[in-house]
Amino acid sequence: MSADVIAAQLSPYQVEVEEGRTYKWCRCGRSRVQPFCDGAHVATGIEPMLFVAERSETLLLCGCKETGNPPFCDGTHNVL
């Protein structure tokens, strides 16, 4: 059985990404290198999400891990 997702912070992470690079967004909330995965999900049954940056830009990645549009922030942290 999967453990619960936990909120890393009730706010997005503003990060710079590079076009073409692959990123691992932490989905379980336990990573200590938010918003990215550091392997802390082992034994939670929750896997990180891989995504490739479509262009070099600044992104708001979800910090509460409850977004309806992973890995991006969709404002859900405002109503948790």
Next chain:
Amino acid sequence: MTSEAHAYAQTLGEEQSIWFKISPFLNADDPMSVLMRLAARHDGCIPINFRGERIFILSEIDHFRRVLVDNVDNYHKYFDGLKPIFGKAMITVDGALWQKVRQPQQSYFHPAVYADYIPYLMVALRKKVDEWAEMARRGSAFEMLEQTWGLAADMICRALFDREVPFNPHVVFGAVKAYTDTSNHRSIRLKKVNGGLSDVTEAEPPAKAIGAWLTLPEAVISAAPWQGREKTLLNMMLDAEQDADKPAWDHQQVLDEIKQYLWAGTETTALTLGWTFYLLSRHPEAAARIRRESWEVLGDREPTAADIERLTFTRQVMLEALRLYPPAWALIRTAVGEDEIAGHKIKAGDRIVLCPYVAHHDPKYWDDPEVFHPERFDPANSKKRVKYSYLPFGAGKRFCLGGQLSQIETMLALSQLLRRFEPEYLGRLPPPIAASVTLIPKGGLQFRLRELL
């Protein structure tokens, strides 16, 4: 009135806000019931043709998701009728300019920074407690929204700008209401003279109101710093204006951002508090529970961020008030390309009105939606909530940046004010609603205070 104010006043009503276009049916005595009935009859998509302009009023969560998340780039913000008030502030713009203006502001709306803001919010609250003690002694009736607007403005000025409110909140509240309470800006700019229409003169109230409004940002900038803090949102913006690498940040941008915080960042909080005080006046048992929670969690200590997280019932009441009376009852967009929603072909230029209010009152998502029941926001129930059925702060990448700060302001205010006072609502039951840019009580919210000893 400055020439800038005069120029702004001249454009009022040239571009009508969508709110004013749909006002014929929203000006009904009970506009939200009309809206709910129409939404039900049209399966959540009300198509309107207004002099060749197509407007779609949407209220199903699939529509919200399509417009705000999945196909967000096809729907731009539509604020034309409010340009005289907000200019090109972050809330009104899209694309690259929005990115450039939004990014540097993000770090001033972060949980770590909110913890630093709490003592500043408390200064504003203690001032309000003293004022309320005097008002309770007088025992006379007063307008609650004027009180909560003044409080919200004081909190914002101290926390974000490091300023004491450098204007008379009473005067500015009057100016703001000149815009929020009217359903047609053209009618406040033009008056009937000898059977024809003529611009109001500079000496008349609407022109004076916008003149007062436009002086505020410079008043904030030129006021003496309150504590002399270096890292504030205001200083960041003023530095950006001097930075040749940030051409988006010209002086007008800084002025417009300040206007946005003094209106969008205060009026919504003021309304949330006003509606919550109304609900609590009708539900004294909930007010008593907030009072108990305040003493148990905070005691006589200076509140911390961790304390605010423990104000769990206070938070449930606030969220329930935001469900029943969402200040941002409708979110307006304009389509930039084709799409299809609810079987309707959407064309470029079509106006889209999303109505969180309707979803908030939909029995599909809420048991007894018209009943005040804060426990529905018990954290144990929050995971059961249907995604995008509760949107008091919007959703998608344009979610409200100040949503959490506003919640902290509201919870602190409820907790600190209710432990000392019992606000009694004196107006009509239920308070008639006006569906303006925000969801406002038609004619305000009259209250009287009793001090608890």
